[in-house]
Amino acid sequence: MSRPSKPLLFALLSLLCLLPGSASAQAPAATNAPDFQLATTRHNLEGLGHYFRAVATVGTNRFAFIVPKGYSMRLDEVNRQLRAVEHEDKCSITIRLLGTSTNLVDQASGTLKPEGIRALVFDRFPTGRITEEFALGAAGRTGPAFDLTWKNGAGLKLQSRLAFILTPAGILEFHLMTGVAEAEEFKYALNSLMLTLRVAENGKLELPELSNKL
Secondary structure, three states: OOOOOHHHHHHHHHHHHOOOOOOOOOOOOOOOOOOEEEEEEEEEEOOOEEEEEEEEEEOOEEEEEEOOOOEEEEEEOOOOEEEEEEOOOOEEEEEEEEOOOOOOEEOOOOEEOHHHHHHHHHHHOOOOEEEEEEEEEEOOEEEEEEEEEEEOOOOOEEEEEEEEEEEOOEEEEEEEEEEHHHHHHHHHHHHHHHHOOEEOEOOEOOOOOOOOOO
16 A cells, blocks of 8 residues: 655644644634634735735634735634645644633733743643744734644654734734644745734724835
């Protein structure tokens, strides 16, 4: 019997990671949670091709970002998350909306608690090992970020980069997941997505158009 191709194997592993009981299983949304909707629009750049922008609506809150080139968007409304999947299934970026628990947010400063976020990461990835802890920014905000290696239910070693940004809609979690060998190759996609993130302020979402002019 022939062995499955690497892209197919990663796709199967990605699905396994979302099953209950796996290291990255997601808690289902509360029944009274607001609807989570996704819309993507195509924008043309004269002489340079086109790009896609994703706009997510969560109740009265909205946020948007430009989809990295070579990725497609998928909506998981039940788990309140979006997934940008690389066209060869070698990498995925999940954007997940979390609540604003007092264990995670310092109410006095209005910032995320690094120790609370770190505990959340270890709770989600009990077999994980954090290799680096730092900060990443998006939408004019910064938050804790982590690089870690971990093993899924099948025992395969994977690489993740997680970043957490506090927004009016809640805490946005960004999760880049890929094989250990490909990790450096795909980090640019997460950086690109977070760089273009826009969050509605006072109900208004500013969406500047990209330009083909310097």
